Amino acid sequence: MDPNDFARQLRLLILEVSKRAGVGHIASSLSIVDIMAVLFALYLDNAEGEQPRTRFVLSKGHAALALYGALHLCGRLTRDDLNQYCADGSALGVHPEHTVVGIDVSTGSLGQGLSLSAGSALAAQIERAPRRTYCLLSDAELDEGSVWEAIMFAGHRRLGQLTAIVDLNGQQALGKTSEVLDLGSAAEVAAKMTSFGWSSVVVDGHDIAALAAALAPSDGDAPRMIIARTVAGHGVSFMEGQVAWHYLPLSDQQYYLALRELAAMA
Amino acid sequence: MRKAVIHELTELARTDERLVLLTGDLGFMVIEEFAETHPTRFINMGVAEANMLGVAAGLALEGYRPYCYSIATFASLRPFEQLRNGAHLHQLQVRVIAVGGGFGYGTAGITHHAVEDVALMRTLPHMRVIVPADDRDAASAVRVLHDAKGPTYFRFAKDSRVLDALPGTFDETRLQVVGDGDVLLLALGTIADEAVRAQKLLAARGVHVRLAIATCLAPAPVDHLVELLREARSVVTLEDHVLPGGLGSLVAEVIAERALGCRLQRLGIEETHSPTLGSEAFLRRRAGIDAETVAARLAALVASQYLRAS
Numbered sequence: 001m002d003p004n005d006f007a008r009q010l011r012l013l014i015l016e017v018s019k020r021a022g023v024g025h026i027a028s029s030l031s032i033v034d035i036m037a038v039l040f041a042l043y044l045d046n047a048e049g050e051q052p053r054t055r056f057v058l059s060k061g062h063a064a065l066a067l068y069g070a071l072h073l074c075g076r077l078t079r080d081d082l083n084q085y086c087a088d089g090s091a092l093g094v095h096p097e098h099t100v101v102g103i104d105v106s107t108g109s110l111g112q113g114l115s116l117s118a119g120s121a122l123a124a125q126i127e128r129a130p131r132r133t134y135c136l137l138s139d140a141e142l143d144e145g146s147v148w149e150a151i152m153f154a155g156h157r158r159l160g161q162l163t164a165i166v167d168l169n170g171q172q173a174l175g176k177t178s179e180v181l182d183l184g185s186a187a188e189v190a191a192k193m194t195s196f197g198w199s200s201v202v203v204d205g206h207d208i209a210a211l212a213a214a215l216a217p218s219d220g221d222a223p224r225m226i227i228a229r230t231v232a233g234h235g236v237s238f239m240e241g242q243v244a245w246h247y248l249p250l251s252d253q254q255y256y257l258a259l260r261e262l263a264a265m266a
Numbered sequence: 267m268r269k270a271v272i273h274e275l276t277e278l279a280r281t282d283e284r285l286v287l288l289t290g291d292l293g294f295m296v297i298e299e300f301a302e303t304h305p306t307r308f309i310n311m312g313v314a315e316a317n318m319l320g321v322a323a324g325l326a327l328e329g330y331r332p333y334c335y336s337i338a339t340f341a342s343l344r345p346f347e348q349l350r351n352g353a354h355l356h357q358l359q360v361r362v363i364a365v366g367g368g369f370g371y372g373t374a375g376i377t378h379h380a381v382e383d384v385a386l387m388r389t390l391p392h393m394r395v396i397v398p399a400d401d402r403d404a405a406s407a408v409r410v411l412h413d414a415k416g417p418t419y420f421r422f423a424k425d426s427r428v429l430d431a432l433p434g435t436f437d438e439t440r441l442q443v444v445g446d447g448d449v450l451l452l453a454l455g456t457i458a459d460e461a462v463r464a465q466k467l468l469a470a471r472g473v474h475v476r477l478a479i480a481t482c483l484a485p486a487p488v489d490h491l492v493e494l495l496r497e498a499r500s501v502v503t504l505e506d507h508v509l510p511g512g513l514g515s516l517v518a519e520v521i522a523e524r525a526l527g528c529r530l531q532r533l534g535i536e537e538t539h540s541p542t543l544g545s546e547a548f549l550r551r552r553a554g555i556d557a558e559t560v561a562a563r564l565a566a567l568v569a570s571q572y573l574r575a576s
Contacts, residue, residue, distance in 0.1 A: 115317045119324020149317035
C-alpha cells in the first residue's frame with residue numbers, strides 16, 4: 001500500500017477504535033502515524049510463518065492503537081479483533097502484548113524496548129544475519145536511564161542493523177518535555193546520539209518522503225537514530241500540542257469534528 | 267562455585283553455538299576461561315545490568331541462549347523489571363548467573379549481600395529458581411537445565427565448595443536427602459555447607475538429624491517435600507536469606523495448605539542492616555545461621571520433643 005494512503009487510513013482507524021472503546025492515548029498514537037505508515041507499508045515485510053527479516057519494537061507501548069491499526073491494514077488483525085480493543089477478555093489492551101499475531105514484544109513499561117532491540121541486533125551481528133531491527137521510542141522515554149545504557153551499548157558494539165526512531169513530539173503525561181526534563185532541541189538530541197557513536201538525523205516526522213528516505217535500510221556499521229519531529233495529536237486541530245490529550249478519550253462532538261478534519265487531510 | 271559454573275558453560279558452548287555469556291563487568295579471575303575460549307560469544311555489557319537483561323531478552327528472542335553474570339544483588343534486584351517484562355513475560359531462555367547469594371560478599375558490605383533475591387524471583391510464576399549446594403551440583407544444574415524452556419535464575423555461592431555428603435547431581439523434582447533422624451533439617455542450597463556440618467556436629471553428640479537440601483525452589487518440588495514433611499514431627503528450615511519469601515516461607519505454605527502436622531522453626535536472616543561487617547562465616551554466625559548455632563537449636567528441639575512426649 002502507498003504509505004500516504006496507509007497513514008490516512010491509520011489515522012481514521014485510531015479515532016474509530018479509541019472511540020468505540022472510550023479509551024484515550026489518541027494523541028500519542030496520531031503522533032507516530034506517519035512513521036508507522038512508512039515502516040509498515042515499506043520496510044516491515046515479514047511473511048507469516050517465516051523467519052522474520054525485520055523486527056519491530058514499539059517501545060512507546062502506550063501508542064499501541066497505532067500498532068493495532070497498522071497490523072489491521074497489513075491484514076494481520078481483523079476488524080473483529082480491533083472491535084475487541086480494551087474489552088473484557090480481549091487480547092488488545094492499551095499496551096501491546098506479544099501474544100498478538102504480528103507483535104514481537106510486549107511493551108508498556110518505558111525504557112525497556114531499546115535494550116531488547118539491541119539484543120536482537122546483536123544476535124544478527126553475531127550470526128551475520130541480514131535481519132534489521134526497528135525500535136520506536138517516545139521522547140519522554142529518554143528520561144529513563146536504561147535507554148542511555150542501551151544507546152551507549154549499541155554505539156559501542158556498532159550495531160548497524162539497529163534503527164531507532166524518537167517520536168519527538170515535545171509532550172509527556174504531565175507537561176511539555178522542555179518543562180519536565182529538558183532534552184534540548186531536535187538538533188541537540190541528535191548531537192547527543194552522535195556523541196554516543198550513532199549516526200543520527202533529524203526529520204519531519206509527518207513527511208512521508210523524508211521518513212521513507214531516513215528509514216530505508218542502510219549498510220553503515222553505526223546504529224541509526226532518527227529524530228522525528230512530530231506533533232502529538234497530529235491532524236486534529238483541537239488536540240495538537242495539548243498535553244491533556246495524552247490521556248483523554250473523545251466525546252461524541254469531538255469525535256465527529258476530528259473525523260471531519262482527518263478525512264479532509266491529503 | 268563461580269569457576270565451576272564458568273567451566274561448565276565453556277564446555278557447553280563448544281557444542282552449542284547459541285550459548286552466549288554476558289557480564290555486567292564482573293568476574294575477574296573467574297570468567298577468563300570462557301572469554302578466551304569463546305571470544306565472540308563473550309560480551310562485557312559494562313556496569314549496566316538493566317540493559318544486560320534487556321539485551322539478553324533480545325538475544326533469546328532470536329534463538330540465542332544468553333547467560334547473564336553478575337553479583338547476585340545486581341543480577342536480581344536492579345534488573346528485576348527487565349527480567350519480568352523480558353525473559354519472564356516472553357518465556358525466553360535467559361539464564362541469570364547470580365553469584366554470591368547470601369553473605370558471599372561479606373566484607374564488601376550490605377549493598378553486596380543478596381538476601382532477598384529468592385523471594386523476589388519466587389514471585390514470578392514461570393521463573394525457575396535454582397540454588398545449587400556445591401560445585402558439582404552447580405555444574406550439573408547448569409548442564410541439566412541448559413535446554414529447559416523459559417528463564418532460570420541460578421543463585422550460586424561465591425567460593426568453591428565440594429560437599430562429599432551430597433550426591434553432586436541436580437534433580438529438579440527432589441531435595442537431596444542425607445541421613446535419618448529425630449528431626450528434619452531443610453536447608454537452602456547456598457547454605458548447605460553449614461547444614462552438613464551441623465548434622466555432623468550433632469551426630470557426634472548422639473543427635474541424629476535427617477538433612478534435606480533444597481536446590482530447586484521453583485517450581486517447588488512439592489511432592490517430595492510433602493513426603494519428607496509427612497514423616498517428620500519437627501522441621502527446621504535454614505537459609506542465608508530473609509525469612510519472608512524464602513525456603514522457610516515455602517515450607518510453611520506447604521505445611522499449611524496440606525494441613526500437615528509437623529512443627530516448623532525457620533532460621534534465616536532477620537536483620538539485614540548490620541552495624542559491622544566481616545566474612546561470610548562471621549555474618550552467618552551473627553545471624554545465627556552457622557553450623558554451631560543451628561546444631562544447638564536442633565539439639566534443644568530434639569530434647570524438648572522427647573521431654574514433652576514423656
